[in-house]
Structure formats: structure tokens, C-alpha cells
Amino acid sequence: MIELVKNVEPDLVKRLVELEISAFDDGGLNKWHLVPLIRHGRVFIIRKDQEVVGLIQYMLDWDCPQRAYMVGVSTDKNFRGKGLGTRLIEESFKSLYREDITEIELTVDPKNAAAVAIYEKKLGFQIIELRENEYGPGENRLIMKLQLDNFMQKL
Template structure:
């Protein structure tokens, strides 16, 4: 079940932080980041057997308010490989499209071949740029973009 998070309950925030740390280590979101994203951005979660097993966060692009930037997506390690992360992404795209968002942009580690393949082949993202040292020396990123009209036409 996919849900838009609209409350900042302590147990919920604790679980979301656990997922973020598991996926991204010190680069994951903490309470100080997640609460503003819940209140002012968009945070979607997916549940399996009532347990929160994944989340995704978006913020709007100030220079192009119809563009959402995907900050991060994470799935519990024990649930990976079952299509839940892809389903979370797809359903969140549909929800954002209903809010008149026209494109999604993200960055991804170019060495994360599995993620790049999912974004390109399953979801229809295109690589539009490579940024060297985006998050510090040696932390390169691919910038990828998805036009939601194209995604919706394929769904």
C-alpha cells in the first residue's frame, strides 16, 4: 500500500530514519530533514504486511515549479528485489502528475548500475548530465530526467 505521509508521529519518523540510515548511512535523512519534507515537500511510503518497507522524498524546483526533484528512495534490505521500490516510484509519479508536476529529476551514483538500469529501462528516465564531484571529491552523479506525460502514456 502506497501512502502520502502527512503526519509527524515519532514512531513513523523513527522507522523512516532507520530505512534511510540502512540505505545511505551518514548520507541518509534524519528527523531534522524528514519533518520539513513531510510538511513542505512530499514523502511517500510503501507498506508490506503493515510494516513500512520503503520511502521516497520529493521537493519542488524553485526555478521550475512544475519539476519535482527526487531527493532519495530507500527500501528495507529484506524486501529488496520484489518490485516494491519500483511500485513505490511508479505510484508516486502518478500522484505527482495529479498535482500538475510535469517532470521528475534525480541524481544517482554512476556506479550504481542496478539503479541506473531501473530508472532507464523500467521507468523511462534519460541521462541528461554527468556532474563530477557533486557531493565531494570522487562523488560523481548522473542527472536523470523523466517527463511524466511520457510515463503516463506508457502506464
């Protein structure tokens, strides 16, 4: 089950932080990031047997309000490789499209070949730029974009 998080619930926020740390170590979001994203952005979760096993967060691009920036996506390590993360992404895209979002942008580590392949081949993102040292020396990021109209036509 996929749902938009609308309320800040301490136990849920705690679980989301656990998923973020598990996926990204010190690069994961904490409660100070997640609460504002719940209140002012979009945070979607996926459950398996009532347990939250994944989340994805978005914020609007102030320079292009029809563009949402995908902050991150995390899946419980015990549920990776089962298609739940992809389902979460796809369902969140549908929801954003209904809110008149026309484009999704994200960044990804160019060394994360599995993620790049999913974004490109499975979801239709295009690499538009390589930003060197985006998060410090050696922390390069690929900038990828998806036109939601194209994505929705493939469904």
C-alpha cells in the same frame, strides 16, 4: 499499500530514519531532513503487512515549479528485489502527476548500475548530465530526468 505521509508521527519518522540509514549509511536522511519534507515536500511510504518497508521523498524545484526533485528512495533490505521500490516510485509519480508535476529529476551515483538501469530501462529516465565531484572529490552524480507525460502514456 502506498500512502502520502501527511502528519509528523515520531514512531513513523524513527522508522523512516532507520530505512534511510540502512540504505545510505551517513548519506541517509535524518529527522531534521524528513520532518520538513513531510511538512513542505512530499514523502510517500509503502507498507507490507502494516510494516513500513520503503519511502520516497520529493521537493519542488524553485526554478521550475512543475519539476519535482526526487530526494531519495529507500527500501528495507529484506524486501529489496521484490518490485516494491519500483511500485512505490510508479505510484508516487501518478500522485505527483495529478498535482500538475510534469517532470521528475534525480541524481544517482554513476557506479550504481542497478539503479541507473531501473531508472532508464524500467521507468524511462534519460541521463542529461554528469556532475563531477557533486558531493566532494570523487562523488560524481548522474543527473536524470523523466517527462511524466511520457511515463503516464506507457501505463
